[in-house]
Amino acid sequence: MSLRARLLNTWLRRIERPALARMPADRPEKLRNRFAMNMRLIYGRPRKARQISVAGIPALEVGPQNDSAPILYLHGGGYVFGDPASYHGMCTRIGRAAGRRVIIPDYPLAPEQPFPAAPEAAIAIYRELSAKGPVILAGDSAGGGLALVLLSLICAEGLPQPVVTIALSPLTDLSFSGVSFSGNARVEAVLPPERLAKAGEVYLAGADPADPRATPLNADFPGASAVHMWVGDTEILLDDARRMADHLRRQGVDVHLTEAHNLPHVWPIFADWQLPESTATVAEIANVIQTSLDSASL
Numbered sequence: 001m002s003l004r005a006r007l008l009n010t011w012l013r014r015i016e017r018p019a020l021a022r023m024p025a026d027r028p029e030k031l032r033n034r035f036a037m038n039m040r041l042i043y044g045r046p047r048k049a050r051q052i053s054v055a056g057i058p059a060l061e062v063g064p065q066n067d068s069a070p071i072l073y074l075h076g077g078g079y080v081f082g083d084p085a086s087y088h089g090m091c092t093r094i095g096r097a098a099g100r101r102v103i104i105p106d107y108p109l110a111p112e113q114p115f116p117a118a119p120e121a122a123i124a125i126y127r128e129l130s131a132k133g134p135v136i137l138a139g140d141s142a143g144g145g146l147a148l149v150l151l152s153l154i155c156a157e158g159l160p161q162p163v164v165t166i167a168l169s170p171l172t173d174l175s176f177s178g179v180s181f182s183g184n185a186r187v188e189a190v191l192p193p194e195r196l197a198k199a200g201e202v203y204l205a206g207a208d209p210a211d212p213r214a215t216p217l218n219a220d221f222p223g224a225s226a227v228h229m230w231v232g233d234t235e236i237l238l239d240d241a242r243r244m245a246d247h248l249r250r251q252g253v254d255v256h257l258t259e260a261h262n263l264p265h266v267w268p269i270f271a272d273w274q275l276p277e278s279t280a281t282v283a284e285i286a287n288v289i290q291t292s293l294d295s296a297s298l
Helices: 003-022 029-043 085-098 117-130 142-157 179-183 193-204 238-250 276-295
Strands: 050-054 057-062 071-074 102-105 136-140 165-168 227-232 255-260
Touching: 003 029, 003 193, 003 276, 029 085, 050 102, 050 117, 057 085, 057 117, 071 085, 071 117, 071 142, 085 102, 085 276, 102 117, 117 142, 136 142, 136 276, 142 165, 142 227, 165 276, 179 238, 227 238, 227 276, 238 255, 255 276
Parallel strands: 071 102, 071 136, 136 165, 165 227, 227 255
Antiparallel strands: 050 057, 057 102
């Protein structure tokens, strides 16, 4: 682990995690503003992003402009914060490394639009994109969980499979029953467990957390294409990724899980000047995408 990773972990644990713990998930304005501000400090404002609409839902498009196999990226934020503008920096890096345009939809967030608004929007977006050709599916944290929910809905509807699905530190269990959710609570650098659990409660708005459209650990994936996941071994969501990988394998899905030592939640979101491991993982993601495209002969 690099010196910059150690310094970043210290800053996150001492500054960012306590700040997140103080902010109420049922009134997410401060959460949204703080996250957007932090991302602007890292990457600046999006200057070359293109405003588009997919299935009537606004989105940002970043990266190289081409017509083949876009990356549909579902952002994180516990279903209550996060936005396409905040993700333009990381998605631009992934898009450039993979030679693909990246579409980041502004999907519905709670409490204004609770479950199942997010998966309903995601499948509508995918239907429109997949009708034009192959799609690469990706997401992080809650967005990584949503990407896996979307993959199950794609299987259920018999839609064309994504070329590959990429999930970074995915949230896959809205009952928060994984051992690491409490076992890694002391060493987790970013996520306060109690605030993440509250965000899940706000998102569900009384719905059953066992619903497979909320918890992909309970979903079926007949005929699903390959899934690649990355997670840190000190994350409270470590078991979300491990159990998801086991669940997919039992259903015959080609799944690959990378566990990184002591890296923070969704570490590729950090710029290379903050975290060299971020650059390495972005390169790994790009390689997975290119290899998957080559295998599909696209």
